[in-house]
Amino acid sequence: MCAMARPRKPLLSRDLIVETAGALVDAEGLSALSTRRLAAELGVSGPSLYNHFRTKDAILDAVADTVSAQVDLSMFAPDDPRDWRTALHDWAVSYRAALARHPHLVPLLAQGPGRRPAGLRVADTVFGAMVRAGWPPAQATSVGALMRYFVTGSALGSFARGFVDDETAYDPADYPHLGQAHLLAEHREKVDEGAFTTGLRALLDGLGTQYEAGVRDAWGAARRGAGQDT
Amino acid sequence: MCAMARPRKPLLSRDLIVETAGALVDAEGLSALSTRRLAAELGVSGPSLYNHFRTKDAILDAVADTVSAQVDLSMFAPDDPRDWRTALHDWAVSYRAALARHPHLVPLLAQGPGRRPAGLRVADTVFGAMVRAGWPPAQATSVGALMRYFVTGSALGSFARGFVDDETAYDPADYPHLGQAHLLAEHREKVDEGAFTTGLRALLDGLGTQYEAGVRDAWGAARRGAGQDT
DNA sequence: ACCTGAACACCGTTCAAGT
């Protein structure tokens, strides 16, 4: 019927592996992804994967990077009309939405870009845009990092597990302020939404204050003295 | 020499298991914790652990909760002189320090309190203090959640992996704004510190603005109408 | 009640062998 060991066309490719692994993780979670299970899903034997990736972790990294690639970065384009605060806001919302689409991958993505190309591109783009907007480089680095902290932290706390669904787990006597309402999964979604929105606004307000204080004194003087642009 | 199967004193206890597991994870990371390895460390055979915990995950939950138990909550005591902003600041710093002491557990703790008692106590205490400070309950919930998002997100991005140590992983042509300096582990620590400090200040500034706006109009009126205290 | 060895159904990865 078909050749056994060496077909003229390879059965596998990096893209096919990543796509299948991503679908498996989305459907059944990280723990469902084993090299053997993935290979079976691809109609192939376990060790075959090692012709295309050095380790299982490398596969997972590639899958995680497809999520970073979904994050909208158009607001940071040099000709985009949005100012840095609006850009940061819209980016955070898009970033969080991408993570929400792949809840099982959030724990990986929250650990930082590592050496994943799309993750690094996000960091690079945000940094570049903040510098262009007038933030000193050291501060621009902080802005990019702290926004990532907040978005990934909120995604992790919201989508990965959060509080537990079974409210009988809590003895109200032990936690006098945490009412029954806190413990319902449905209520939790609204809390997560509200906390994200409130936190994002607070963060951007606070950064705005720091930016304006900086423009008024030190940075402006330093940049004028050094003759740097914008 | 010694009795084989049933000594008069149990060889194991929950506390001993949790302590040994915590030391193992701190020293060698999450992947070093297997039930068999942990049992060996305790001089016991693998299945013995199942007399004290239902699953390996239950052991890990207990270990994680010892970290939450290290978080300082004294700033939220009713008789503590610190106002809510200072209290939140000091708590965030203590929270982050506790996580930094146990970097390998951060991925677990960042997923939320689950049903871990110490984790729930933290959430309960912060919520109670914010309500006492004058935040409406729904907002107090958000404040607690968003602070947790930021602290755990920053700890995860900082201590767990972050950027990768080997700077040759990055081709500067691909990331025009990310200079060599971004990629050194030593530089990264300073960035993480700076981003945490900057973000925490921005968050508290922004929350202060929202609090004062709330006190000026809706909340104050509602609370005066309902005759609630402070 | 608490520990044991044996067993089950898995893992990730290496490697010689095939084409």
Place this chain on the structure above:
DNA sequence: ACCTGAACACCGTTCAAGT
């Protein structure tokens, strides 16, 4: 170059058996 089966050194968990 790319896939295979066999093998190595592991896993978490169950369970009957011992005391």
